[in-house]
Amino acid sequence: MPNGRQSVVAEDDLVENFHPATAGERHLPRDLVVWDETLRDGEQTPGVRFSPEEKLRIAELLSEIGVGVIDAGIPVVSDDEARAVRGIAHAGLRAKILASARTVPRDVEAVIDSGVSHIAIFVAASRVHLKYKLKMGPDEVVAASRACVRRAKEAGLHVAFVTEDTVRAPFDFVERLYGAATEEGADRLVVADTVGIMTPLTFRWYLTEFVRRVRPRDLSVHCHNDFGLATANTLAAIEVGARTPHLCVNGLGERAGNASLEEVVVALETLYDYRTGIRTERLYELSRLVEELSGIPVAPNRALVGYNAFSHEAGIHTHGILAHTLTYEPLQPSTVGRQRQMILGKHTGKAALVEKLKERGLSAPDPLLVELLQRVKLDAEQRTKDDLHRFLLEYRDRFDRPGLSDEEFWSLVDAVGITAVKA
Numbered sequence: 477m478p479n480g481r482q483s484v485v486a487e488d489d490l491v492e493n494f495h496p497a498t499a500g501e502r503h504l505p506r507d508l509v510v511w512d513e514t515l516r517d518g519e520q521t522p523g524v525r526f527s528p529e530e531k532l533r534i535a536e537l538l539s540e541i542g543v544g545v546i547d548a549g550i551p552v553v554s555d556d557e558a559r560a561v562r563g564i565a566h567a568g569l570r571a572k573i574l575a576s577a578r579t580v581p582r583d584v585e586a587v588i589d590s591g592v593s594h595i596a597i598f599v600a601a602s603r604v605h606l607k608y609k610l611k612m613g614p615d616e617v618v619a620a621s622r623a624c625v626r627r628a629k630e631a632g633l634h635v636a637f638v639t640e641d642t643v644r645a646p647f648d649f650v651e652r653l654y655g656a657a658t659e660e661g662a663d664r665l666v667v668a669d670t671v672g673i674m675t676p677l678t679f680r681w682y683l684t685e686f687v688r689r690v691r692p693r694d695l696s697v698h699c700h701n702d703f704g705l706a707t708a709n710t711l712a713a714i715e716v717g718a719r720t721p722h723l724c725v726n727g728l729g730e731r732a733g734n735a736s737l738e739e740v741v742v743a744l745e746t747l748y749d750y751r752t753g754i755r756t757e758r759l760y761e762l763s764r765l766v767e768e769l770s771g772i773p774v775a776p777n778r779a780l781v782g783y784n785a786f787s788h789e790a791g792i793h794t795h796g797i798l799a800h801t802l803t804y805e806p807l808q809p810s811t812v813g814r815q816r817q818m819i820l821g822k823h824t825g826k827a828a829l830v831e832k833l834k835e836r837g838l839s840a841p842d843p844l845l846v847e848l849l850q851r852v853k854l855d856a857e858q859r860t861k862d863d864l865h866r867f868l869l870e871y872r873d874r875f876d877r878p879g880l881s882d883e884e885f886w887s888l889v890d891a892v893g894i895t896a897v898k899a
């Protein structure tokens with residue numbers, strides 16, 4: 477962490493090492509607003525679909541823990557989606573409820589009809605997107621954006637203007653497009669690293685230049701995790717003043733996902749000593765709810781919310797943790813609503829057994845401890861790998877194709893009556 481002050485340090489026994497030159501270059505926003513994308517980009521994770529009731533459950537918890545803006549979805553997608561957005565918009569939540577729209581009039585009308593107070597209007601910006609996807613010229617993109625932002629403002633909505641693939645677009649066009657949106661009254665500008673190709677230093681430079689050229693009133697960023705850099709890039713953006721990061725619970729989202737809500741929030745709180753307004757002690761509860769409703773399992777080694785994030789097995793580590801948790805834990809598990817776990821296995825040492833025996837008020841002389849330790853290790857080593865392999869195979873099977881199976885798809889083709897065209 478080149479820029480973070482190690483504020484976790486509460487003990488005289490630890491030394492704070494941080495780069496003195498970078499500390500002064502941080503311009504953290506005074507009032508960060510967490511913009512959650514779990515119900516929109518997160519739902520675009522292949523195979524994920526939340527029912528309107530499930531979306532509401534997640535939105536309620538997001539709002540309770542202090543998320544400022546919730547993207548509830550894209551109402552024009554389907555009746556179900558429109559119903560979900562309406563339900564959340566009328567649930568009386570503290571968070572501002574936002575819905576998304578392309579720069580297409582019926583998309584914007586669907587958002588207005590849904591009763592939300594906030595809209596995100598998005599359009600692609602890079603040449604590759606304009607040429608191959610939108611098949612629109614720059615002038616058409618600017619005109620469509622102007623018309624949609626104007627319409628949403630007329631309807632009284634708070635407007636965020638988003639471009640997809642911002643960072644691969646010509647800067648002159650970006651400046652022109654965002655300038656047009658601002659002229660029409662856009663309240664917040666979102667820069668998107670849609671395919672996750674930024675690095676922290678490059679993104680820092682890009683956003684500094686963006687701020688200089690576009691002068692956004694309120695800068696927001698949308699980072700993808702294709703190279704595992706979404707959290708780092710989001711933090712780099714916040715360091716140069718981005719106020720409204722787009723985040724997803726468990727890092728869900730298209731492909732490798734978005735910046736993870738829990739990682740960015742807890743990094744800010746712990747490594748930057750910055751108050752986000754999020755009730756971090758409920759983050760694990762939120763992660764479990766989203767895991768359950770999305771059906772996307774959290775990897776055991778995932779930061780903060782993975783099952784192993786606060787587990788210790790190795791004898792040396794367990795011994796250290798039992799002596800003082802700061803030896804091998806940078807933060808208390810309770811920070812995110814979790815408990816420390818000591819795992820008994822091949823790498824266990826005596827200290828863990830002494831501690832475990834205390835649970836039943838037991839203590840043992842050394843020879844018995846040694847014997848118990850040998851048996852624990854032997855037992856762990858003798859376990860077959862069959863269970864693990866079976867689990868992995870089932871997991872892969874399920875995620876090889878999370879949507880409709882080929883069989884299901886082709887039977888629908890038959891049902892619709894699509895047949896080969898005879899030459």
Ligand code: MN
Nearest residue numbers: 517670698730
């Ligand atoms: Mn995205």
